[in-house]
Amino acid sequence: MKTKLLLPNQFKKIGWCLLIPGLIFGLLTLFFELDFEFLKVHVFSIYSSGSIFGHPTFFEILKNNITDELIAILIIIGAIFVALSKEKNEDEFILKNRLDSLVWAVYINYAILLFCIIFFYDMDFLTVMMINMFTILIFFIIRFYYVLYKSKKDMSHEK
Amino acid sequence: MKNSLKVERAIKNITQEELAKQIGVTRQAINSIELGKYVPSTILALKLSRYFNKGVNEIFTLEETD
Numbered sequence: 001m002k003t004k005l006l007l008p009n010q011f012k013k014i015g016w017c018l019l020i021p022g023l024i025f026g027l028l029t030l031f032f033e034l035d036f037e038f039l040k041v042h043v044f045s046i047y048s049s050g051s052i053f054g055h056p057t058f059f060e061i062l063k064n065n066i067t068d069e070l071i072a073i074l075i076i077i078g079a080i081f082v083a084l085s086k087e088k089n090e091d092e093f094i095l096k097n098r099l100d101s102l103v104w105a106v107y108i109n110y111a112i113l114l115f116c117i118i119f120f121y122d123m124d125f126l127t128v129m130m131i132n133m134f135t136i137l138i139f140f141i142i143r144f145y146y147v148l149y150k151s152k153k154d155m156s157h158e159k
Numbered sequence: 160m161k162n163s164l165k166v167e168r169a170i171k172n173i174t175q176e177e178l179a180k181q182i183g184v185t186r187q188a189i190n191s192i193e194l195g196k197y198v199p200s201t202i203l204a205l206k207l208s209r210y211f212n213k214g215v216n217e218i219f220t221l222e223e224t225d
């Protein structure tokens with residue numbers, strides 16, 4: 001069984017190299033509000049609702065610290081590469097694990113989101129939303145590799 | 160669905176690892192099929208049938224609950 005939708009296996013390594021630093025810096029920004037001063041640059045914005053004084057503007061150049069943007073891009077591209085590149089020996093059994101893990105990740109992700117919608121408010125909910133951007137992929141990766149690991153381990157004492 | 164993969168393997172005296180290599184799947188796939196945890200695709204079933212030189216229904220049989 002073959003699928004054309006997955007990336008080649010080499011993307012996995014690149015993915016980990018992006019995802020791990022992304023997660024580390026992500027957690028640092030989340031807990032210590034890390035902002036690199038040199039990353040304060042001019043950016044192009046399609047729509048901005050403006051600061052306290054301003055009016056909404058379209059297609060404007062703004063000044064913004066892009067630390068968080070860069071981290072988000074690192075995590076998303078890294079996680080996509082890790083999650084959606086083929087295993088070295090991708091076969092139909094692994095493909096089934098992939099599908100199961102994806103369904104599982106969607107359930108868990110939205111179950112947690114529903115819980116947070118009910119119990120977190122205002123700025124705290126904004127933080128939840130921010131983390132929620134990445135969790136579906138993270139949950140998928142954890143479950144997918146856990147099942148692979150378990151199926152390998154279960155086998156070791158079988159001839 | 161039941162299967163006699165383990166028996167067939169014993170007759171041919173071949174390990175899961177070797178069989179997996181011959182068929183072109185992971186060892187986990189063969190292992191899970193033997194344990195009844197995974198139902199192979201028609202393609203994989205046909206490949207196994209060809210390898211053991213036996214009909215698919217001789218290796219895989221339906222159960223009452225199927």
